[in-house]
Amino acid sequence: MEKKNVVYMFADQLAACALKLYGGNWIDTPNIDRLAQMGTTLDNSVSTFPVSSPYRSMLMTGRYPQTTGHIVNHLCSRHDEIGIADAFSHAGYKTGYVGKWHLHRGSFPDSMACDWVPAGRSRLGWDYWRAYNQHMIYFDGPVHAGDWLSDQVEPHEVNRPQWRGYETDGLWEFSKEFLSENKDDPFILMLSPHQPHKTPGVFAPEKYYENLPERFELPPSVPEEQVEETQEMLRHYLAMILTIDEMLGNLLDFLEENGLMKNTYFVFTSDHGTQLGMHGLPPWEKQYPYEESLKTPFIISGPGIAAGVRSDMLMAPVDIMPTLCSLCSVSIPKTVEGMDLSQKVLGEDAADEREAALTMNYSNAYGSLKEGRQWRGIRTKTHSYIRHFGGCCELYDLQVDPLQMNNLADDPAFEPVFQGLEKTLGEQLAERGDTFCACKELRSWFDSERRVVANAFGPLPHPETEPDWSLL
Template structure:
């Protein structure tokens, strides 16, 4: 039986609500929306660490960042890490990486820090070695390549050249964009020049409209980047279709984390909020076509096991994620009821996300570590009635039982995934806000 080609279409810092399927009215993502409807849309998809390097380590290994050692930026992926690429290569695949890596210690990225990818057109810190109209990548020999066009188009052209090159073996390709991440040197979101005249009226998500931040000056460029990414997705699909690969190629779309536009802290992510941790995600191709909408909580650590199983390869026991393929075939099957999030750099923190509730704790010390012995409760949100997390209920007497239950569940998750047993200090009780109450059936 022919093994499928596998492409990971990977964006950077893209909010889940940039897509039409999540309610964005600006028609930015017609290709994503169309493919997700025909394939499988993961409606509740999350990163496990809302910052670049740690999230990327989780994608590559199927493990939490504290377990990979990459719990903050600037910590290279261990050379002996079991990665998707190493597993696909062992299974007879050609492996390739194009774009941003952010898991090495030097630039260009040496061969032993590429996670098992053989074909290489990458940069460790693409935001520092390139600009919107000045794309620079390095090959397997460390030689620089300057690619023409807007950066999204330049990377997509490179990917199309790769996938349309005849080969005997199936391929595993990661196409990793910088967009819609900001350009660090100017703290701006440089969209294609053509977007400036074609931009429709800007829709502002409620959290950004309510809270102080940079959305008023950054959303136009950000949405222009998202639009061009979706066009790139369409171009890649067209290339697969025109070369008779579409029926035996899996395309998996995701982002590493979201963006809160300096509304929650002094930068763009690194917080427990949906704006930081919830991402767009869909898949199309063998095993995913007509899978419908999956409502279970999908984590970035689940992608490696999912894609390996979809390719008929063994999933290493060291991976902490789970393949979601069984849930696609049996929508009411066994799946997680909660998801732990690790947070670093802005703070040492943990959060737990369930269908209804978001609960977060943070270490009181200002020193940022991989983990802490003691955390204090900081946030509790009712996502059913406050989906944009504008009212913090932590400490409210009316929600004390919810916090207690979430505390126990988070401690269980920390023990399971980190092997640690920290303490969590309850928040000081404050009066109930208005007439709020929580019934016994709604505590979890």
């Protein structure tokens, strides 16, 4: 049987609600809509930990942050983690990663430096590598192809290539290179542009601003004091979404022109959303337990996937690796903690599905453990429940109140729902070894080199220990 390919494209900080596909009203995204007509759109794809590195660790390993130790950004992944590239490579696939990685310390805390990731286990098994850790240089930015410092003896342009022009154009060229070289073999490509994330530099080429309106209609969950900041943010944010849509179109065109689409599972999604001024929060902020941060677009097309339909199935990041493995008949590593939802994705109504997703945030900072914004929660298809550190709770009926403007935590009519979700939260926290303690108590989880040396279950072996390949 012919092996199936995978292309997984995930934008950075793209909230589902910013797209017309999910009820937005700001811009047209013809290629995102085109993919939706080719595949199935998930209405309950939840980031669960709306911060870059925690999401990426879940995506790459199928394991929770309480296990991987990725509870803030800029930590180095443990070498003994078995990743999705390891699983596919073991099954005979060519593997390629293009774009932002963010599972290493890189040049932290400098976001405008030329940072990269050393070859070997820091890349978790990816072979073709045109990536950077986290920098925000959107024009003529650097990626890394070879080893950490071997550019001292090799030609600079071989080991540290730059994309020419804007990031989405440059990363598309690297993606095309990988696909052209490997189109006759089974492959998995992950593509991670940094857009539409904020940058201290220039956001996007001027042409993407030309057809944007001067003012945008805002939902009632944006209070008056956030309106002007949100209006300014949206011009940059939406311009960058247009660059993403164009990049997606280039990918779809290439796959169709080369006869690859019919045998390829294609996913378009995002690592998390952004607040967009809603709930009175700064528009570029995430880390919050609200749908603008948590809910992500998720479209999947490919063999056996129904076209032009929507699914209310609940998808968490830890489920993505086992689901893709199963769709491609690749063995799921024994280390994986997420659910295989492949049968549900294929439209089997009676298939097992996720009833609830554990949501969380650990810190009031992105790269360090700082008190504040500590919460845990449960997201179901119909409700979102949040318990903040210190005891304050929130409960929302997402079907009646999608903007989460009416907190039902103290409503006697919803006491059974409240108690049921609190029970589920307690059970899931116990399963993950999460005591929901003050974050300062977790600073021993990583060392001075930002390597993970402990997790919720205790101290771990040396962070550069090789994997136990018998678990693959």
